[in-house]
Amino acid sequence: MTNNDSISKKKQTDKENDNNNNSDLIKAIVLSIFDEKGPTPRIFWPIDLDEKAGLLIAMKTISLLMGDSVYQDSQGSDVGVNYFGILPFPDLKLNGLTYFFLIPEEKARGQALAATITVLINEDNRVFFYENMKYLRIIIDKAASQIQTDKEFDDHKRIMDDIRDELFEFTKDLKDPFSVRRQIKVLLTGLDKAGKSSFLMGIRRRYSEIIKALPTRGVERSEENIFEEQNSVISLWDLGGQKQYRERFLEQSKVYLYNVDLIFFFIDIQEVERIEEALELFRKIIDSLIDLDEFPPIVVCLNKFDPDLKGSKEIFKNLEIIADEIEKNSDRFLIKIFQTSIFNHWSLVTAYSFGLSQLSPNRELFRNQLKKFAKKTNSDAILLLNENGIILSNYSKDEVSERVFEISAPHFQELYKTFKEFKILQKDFLISSGIADDSKKVIFKKIQVEKYNLYLLMFIEKSLQIEKIEKNLPDFSKNLIDLIHTYI
Ligand SMILES: Nc1nc2c(ncn2[C@@H]2O[C@H](COP(=O)(O)OP(=O)(O)O)[C@@H](O)[C@H]2O)c(=O)[nH]1
Ligand SMILES: [Mg+2]
Structure with a gap:
């Protein structure tokens, strides 16, 4: 042109x-x-x-x-x-x-x-x-x-x-506005044994390595790709949590915290004796960030909240106390608290995805597209996943529909893979009815947006009209293309 x-x-x-x-x-x-x-x-x-x-x-x-x-x-x-x-x-x-x-x-x-x-x-x-x-x-x-x-x-x-x-x-006044790739720095921090390294392995489904893993020494760096050919390099810094490393971390906090784009902070909620120590570290990090004039979004993982602990009153009380304490000290930051466990893959995915989505300037546009699509297809909730199961965006009318995904999303991805393998899937649709009653449906669909494979999960309480979905999908996919190219 x-x-x-x-x-x-x-x-x-x-x-x-x-x-x-x-x-x-x-x-x-x-x-x-x-x-x-x-x-x-x-x-x-x-x-x-x-x-x-x-x-x-x-x-x-x-x-x-x-x-x-x-x-x-x-x-x-x-x-x-x-x-x-x-x-x-x-x-x-x-x-x-x-x-x-x-x-x-x-x-x-x-x-x-x-x-x-x-x-x-x-x-x-x-x-x-x-x-x-x-x-x-x-x-x-x-x-x-x-x-x-x-x-x-x-x-x-x-x-x-x-x-x-x-x-x-x-x-x-800018020194180098023409740098070629955006460098994104993500820190995972918290006390030793809080579960930082396990979290990353869990996200990547490298379960066998969780059991063999040794404590992290110093800093381990890895990279995340949300899309092939994204414009940014996302570096994850998994910080060793033992005291010696932690002291070095705080001493040299400028190096680690300088220019940080996102922080995951882990607290082992099972180790009650060390919760105060963990909160102390959190406060120190907050203070250092304020000194540096850095205000990255912070995702707090109240970790090791294993499924069998869900009924424990004592744990619940602890969770509340920790959450209060964290919020009290950090009103200048965007903080989101999640309860996570390596035994609940979805809990890892939601915390991780929420953090990553904070890195995208297009997150609002994505949500807006999902909302429009939901309206046109009569859906109560929509979830968009990338090939690795990371949630790119989600929209739901209420908390109930959100819960439906929490329960069903991991199973659907598994089912989808299996069905696909046996070639018994028509049109890439997977529909489940009978969630609570027959009228409610969960739909799982793979969509191709240019070269990207994405997965769409929809929850529909009213009557299901596949034609409506089919009819509106091309427009929806087309709008997503632009947003993906500039997602991160
Ligand atoms: N019960 C339980 N144990 C966990 C969880 N996450 C990690 N662990 C265990 O906690 C220990 C420390 O984990 P690790 O990832 O090395 O912690 P890091 O020092 O923060 O990197 C390991 O034995 C893990 O198997 C979890 O969600 N629940
Ligand atoms: Mg580690």
Whole structure:
């Protein structure tokens, strides 16, 4: 396509020059509004932005999110609908960080106009978005709120000029915005024998190794791939928990905690005598993070909550005390607490997947797609798994439907594999009825999204209409493609 040339006159071979010139990083900034003419690029920079390119950006960013459910049902006051995400524009060789929001408007259908602000850079430079997400979100979010209140064209023009200046100012000071791959650092920490290494082996279904495993010495590093050919390298740092290593860890906490993207913290809930020690370590980590001005999401695994302990009142009381203690000390962090055990594979998967999903700027967009698909297919809950059984996204109307998955998802994946082996599966559908009563169904389906094998699990309380699923799947899959390309 030639569109790209009008936006970026430089070719990729000019990368070296680019490196010396941060001001060339941002290729375009577009405010699009869904007006009477449909998705329209209302204000854009550069002013000579190719018309077709502008239209494409407006169409893609608005139509992906608008759908029928998002704003037509809203009562006008629903300015809280907003989503961030990164979208590919392969025809333009660009990636866009886009923010979808609503502008209240009396006369419009649903009393609001759908709008997006999109910042575009060369697709080769996309790491810039992931690395600077926090700051970019603040700038764009601020501009969007101003646009929601000041509604004249001239106001919008001024706001968009400001955002451009701010972005230029920001990129000017960056040392190396053109790094090629995003490096993600995930730490697994906690006292020794809390079950960190076992957790990782459990996730990878290397059960036989759990029994043979020796205590971790120092730090063991491994990598995670959510998708083949993802843009990021996810490094998992499994930290040895023995005292000597822990002291080194705290002494050198800057090395380990600096630039950390996600932390898993493990507490062995069976070893009651050491719970206080574990909480002490947790507090120290929190303090170090605050010193470093790092605020990664933290997943706390109350581990070794084995299935046979579920009825124990004492354990339950301990769990509550620990949870309180953890929340008390960390209100500046996003913290999520899970109860895990290597004897409950699903508990590992949910904790692990939740953590990984925090690394994706597209998690809200994913959820939004699932929600739309659920609505169209009358589903009460939907789960999307990758080939390794990691949950990419989930949507459920209530906790009950979520519980259904907890119980059924692991079995379905097993069943699916078996059926597949014996070639007794038609159309890649697996349907189970009789969950509680005959009307409730769980559907398991493998879907192919480009070269990716994904698994869809749906829970339907009302009547099942396979045609509805079949009919809406192509659109759903198509929308997922873009989100996967920029997932992480
Ligand atoms: N009962 C139970 N034991 C576990 C669980 N996870 C790990 N373990 C055991 O706890 C011990 C320490 O585990 P390990 O993964 O080496 O802990 P790490 O030092 O934190 O890496 C090993 O004997 C594991 O078999 C669990 O969920 N339940
Ligand atoms: Mg270990």
